[in-house]
Amino acid sequence: MENLINIFIKSIFIDNMVFAFFFGMCSYLAVSKTVKTSMGLGIAVVFVLGITVPMNYMLNKYILSEGALTWISASMADVDLSFLSFIMFIAVIASMVQLVEMIVEKFAPALYSSLGIFLPLIAVNCAILGGSLFMQERGYSTLAEATSFGLGSGIGWLLAIVGIAAIREKIRYSNIPAPLRGLGITFIVTGLMGIAFMSFMGIKL
Amino acid sequence: MSDKEPLFSAKNRKLLTNPLGSDNPITIQVLGICSALAVTAKLEPAVVMTISVMAVLALANVIVSLLRNTIPSRIRIIVQLVIVAALVILVDQILKAYAYDVSKQLSVFVGLIITNCIIMGRLEAFALGNRPWPAFLDGIGNAAGYGIILVIVAFFRELLGSGTLYGFNVIPQAFYDMGYQNNGLMILPPMALVTVGIIIWVQRSRNKALIES
Numbered sequence: 441m442e443n444l445i446n447i448f449i450k451s452i453f454i455d456n457m458v459f460a461f462f463f464g465m466c467s468y469l470a471v472s473k474t475v476k477t478s479m480g481l482g483i484a485v486v487f488v489l490g491i492t493v494p495m496n497y498m499l500n501k502y503i504l505s506e507g508a509l510t511w512i513s514a515s516m517a518d519v520d521l522s523f524l525s526f527i528m529f530i531a532v533i534a535s536m537v538q539l540v541e542m543i544v545e546k547f548a549p550a551l552y553s554s555l556g557i558f559l560p561l562i563a564v565n566c567a568i569l570g571g572s573l574f575m576q577e578r579g580y581s582t583l584a585e586a587t588s589f590g591l592g593s594g595i596g597w598l599l600a601i602v603g604i605a606a607i608r609e610k611i612r613y614s615n616i617p618a619p620l621r622g623l624g625i626t627f628i629v630t631g632l633m634g635i636a637f638m639s640f641m642g643i644k645l
Numbered sequence: 646m647s648d649k650e651p652l653f654s655a656k657n658r659k660l661l662t663n664p665l666g667s668d669n670p671i672t673i674q675v676l677g678i679c680s681a682l683a684v685t686a687k688l689e690p691a692v693v694m695t696i697s698v699m700a701v702l703a704l705a706n707v708i709v710s711l712l713r714n715t716i717p718s719r720i721r722i723i724v725q726l727v728i729v730a731a732l733v734i735l736v737d738q739i740l741k742a743y744a745y746d747v748s749k750q751l752s753v754f755v756g757l758i759i760t761n762c763i764i765m766g767r768l769e770a771f772a773l774g775n776r777p778w779p780a781f782l783d784g785i786g787n788a789a790g791y792g793i794i795l796v797i798v799a800f801f802r803e804l805l806g807s808g809t810l811y812g813f814n815v816i817p818q819a820f821y822d823m824g825y826q827n828n829g830l831m832i833l834p835p836m837a838l839v840t841v842g843i844i845i846w847v848q849r850s851r852n853k854a855l856i857e858s
Contacts, residue, residue: 459834459835460834461679461683461834462678462679462680462682462683462834462837462838463679463757464679465678465679465682466675466676466677466678466679466762469675469678470675523734523737523738524734525756526730526733526734526737526756526759527727527730527731527734529756530726530727530730530759530760531726531727531730534722534723534726560722563722563726564722564726564760564762564765565760566679566680566757566760566761566762568760569756569757569759569760570679570753570757570760573753573756573757574753577752577753617846618849618856619845619846619847619848619849619850619853619855619856620842620845620846620849621856621857622857623672623675623845623857624842624845624846624849625842626842627838627839627841627842627845628838628839628842628843630835630838631835631836631837631838631839631842632835632839633835634834634835634838635833635835638833638835
C-alpha cells in the first residue's frame with residue numbers, strides 16, 4: 441500500500457508529465473486559455489490515463505513482452521512481440537477513447553457536453569501514449585502499481601494545465617513586450633513553473 | 646493543371662521554404678512541442694530525432710495522400726494512426742539495429758512520434774487534400790522547420806550546459822582554469838521551455854506580422 445502511494449505522489453509531483461517530460465504540450469498550450477476548459481480537458485486526461493495504462497499493462501504482461509505467451513503453451517516461451525507494442529498501445533488508446541466517449545454520452549450527458557470536444561482529441565495527446573510507454577519501460581510489477589502510476593500522471597497533468605490557465609488569465613492584464621505576447625510568455629512561464637516543481641525532486645520516496 | 650506543373654514550381658518551393666521561417670511548425674503552428682523539448686539536451690539525439698520525424702512525416706504524407714480518396718472520413722484518424730504507427734515501428738527497429746546508444750537516449754520519444762502533433766496536423770491539414778508530390782515536399786519542409794528549432798535549442802543547451810558540441814569539447818581548458826563553469830541548469834528540462842520562448846521572442850521581433858494581439 442505504501443508503495444502505491446509513493447508511486448502516486450511521485451508521478452504527480454516529481455515526475456510530472458508536463459514539467460519533467462513535456463508530455464501533452466500541444467494541447468497544454470492550445471487549450472490553456474481559460475481555467476474552465478482546461479479543467480475539462482484535465483479531467484478527461486485523468487480518466488483516459490486511468491483506464492488505458494492498466495489495460496496496456498495487461499496487454500504488455502500477457503501478450504507482448506518476451507515469454508508472455510507461456511499461458512497459452514510452454515512452447516511459446518521464446519516469442520517476443522514487443523516490437524508490436526506501439527501499434528497495439530495506440531490501437532487500445534484510440535478504441536478506449538471512442539468507447540469512453542460513447543459511454544459518457546449515454547450515461548452522463550452533462551459531463552459529455554462539457555468534455556465532448558476534448559475526448560476525441562485525447563487519442564492523439566502524447567501524455568496518454570507516453571503514460572503507457574513509460575509504464576512499459578519502468579516495468580511496474582503489479583496491476584495496482586500501473587493503475588496508481590496512470591492516475592497520478594493524469595492528476596499531475598491536470599494540475600499543470602489548470603495552473604498555467606490560471607496564470608494566463610491573469611497575465612492578460614500585464615504589460616508584456618509585444619513579440620512575447622501569447623505563445624512566447626506561456627513558454628517562459630511554463631519553464632518557471634517547471635523550475636518551481638523541481639523543488640520536489642529533493643523528496644526521497 | 647498540376648500534371649503539367651514542373652516538379653519544383655514556385656508553389657512547390659514555397660511548401661519547402663515556408664515552414665522554415667514564417668510558417669514554422671513549432672514556433673507558429675505550435676505543433677510537436679513535446680518531443681522537440683525533451684530530446685534537445687544534446688545535439689546528437691536532436692539530429693537523430695529530426696531525421697526520424699522527417700522520414701515518418703514524408704512517407705506518411707505520401708501514403709495518406711495516395712489513399713486520400715479511399716479513406717472514409719469517419720475512421721480517418723484511426724487509419725492515419727495505423728499508418729504512422731507502422732512507419733514509427735520501422736524507424737524504431739532501424740535505430741535499435743544501427744544506432745543503439747542514441748535509441749536508448751531517445752527512449753520513449755521515438756514511440757511518441759506516433760502522437761507527435763506535427764504528423765497528425767500535417768496529415769489532416771495537407772495530405773488529405775493534396776497530391777502525393779506536394780504532400781511529400783510539405784512533409785520534408787515541415788520536418789526541416791521542426792529540425793531547425795531542435796538544432797538551435799540543442800546547440801545552446803549543449804554548449805552552455807555541457808561545454809561540448811555533438812560530444813566534442815569546444816570550450817578550451819584555459820577557460821575552466823580561469824574559473825568558468827558549465828551551467829548545469831541548461832541541461833534541466835525547464836530551460837528547454839525558456840530557450841524556445843526566447844527563440845519565439847527573437848523571431849517575432851524580427852517579423853512583426855507574427856505578433857499575437
